[in-house]
Amino acid sequence: MQYTLKKSLGQHFLKDEHICKQIVAALQQQPFAQLVEVGPGAGALTKYLLPLKGFDFKAVELDDEKIVYLHKTFPAIAGKIIHADFLHIDPPFEGNFTVVGNFPYNISSQILFKILDWKDQVPVVIGMFQKEVAMRVAAKEGSKVYGIISILIQAYYDVEYLFDVPPESFTPPPKVMSGVIRLTRKQTHYTVKSEKAFVQLVKMAFNQRRKMLRNAVKSLFLPDVLADPFFNKRAEQVSIEEFAALTFKMGTDDSHLNANEVE
Secondary structure, three states: OOOOOOHHHOOOEEOOHHHHHHHHHHHOOOOOOEEEEEOOOOOOOHHHHOOOOOOEEEEEEOOHHHHHHHHHHOHHHOOOEEEOOHHHOOOOOOOOOEEEEEOOHHHHHHHHHHHHHOOOOOOEEEEEEEHHHHHHHHOOOOOOOOOHHHHHHHOOEEEEEEEEEOHHHEEOOOOOOEEEEEEEEOOOOOOOOOHHHHHHHHHHHHHOOOOEHHHHOHHHOOHHHHOOHHHHOEHHHOOHHHHHHHHHHOOOOOOOOOHHHHO
């Protein structure tokens, strides 16, 4: 049975068996009782996940045609597919579950932010991204690619860049290198005034990343706080720990701000 590729869904299907086995090997380094695959597509990875024992499995797929293909090709997947957009579903399991996938490139960052909403339930994520995105997620302060996604993910997860995946591993080959990363939930979190304050501060700082921090975030702090020489830094020079600590110095009344103003 054939299937068609849909550019609108950011589809690049993994065909390299060796890469599939590497992803599964990385997945098996940590125990899990429940597993969610995001975007199984034509089942390159699913083929290796279904025979594994000892856990409940669900796959989230939006494309009708791929769902028909998966059912015909892998009868064992019956009852395990959630036909939906991953970005708009409730948690697929109660309790903890691991997430794995060759993530659709056009929504890969949004997938990570969705997982952040579920961070209390998701101890481990192993995902394939465009290498540029993977490097941004893993970046440390001082790096040119360190930014909002680096901080918001690393505030809750340790990020490990596992390996490169070349374009020829896919059909059709993307124009860029890909990379697989692993997120492992931190045992201890940074202390922040509130998650909302932390997100506001980080987004506002990086919305004007070329400016000194003092100018980028001046609406969040009282003038005497902004006088501190620390605010001479630019956002990319500020560590996650420092951003967390700054939330406690934010003006007492930040209720006039809403999320839309710092997108």
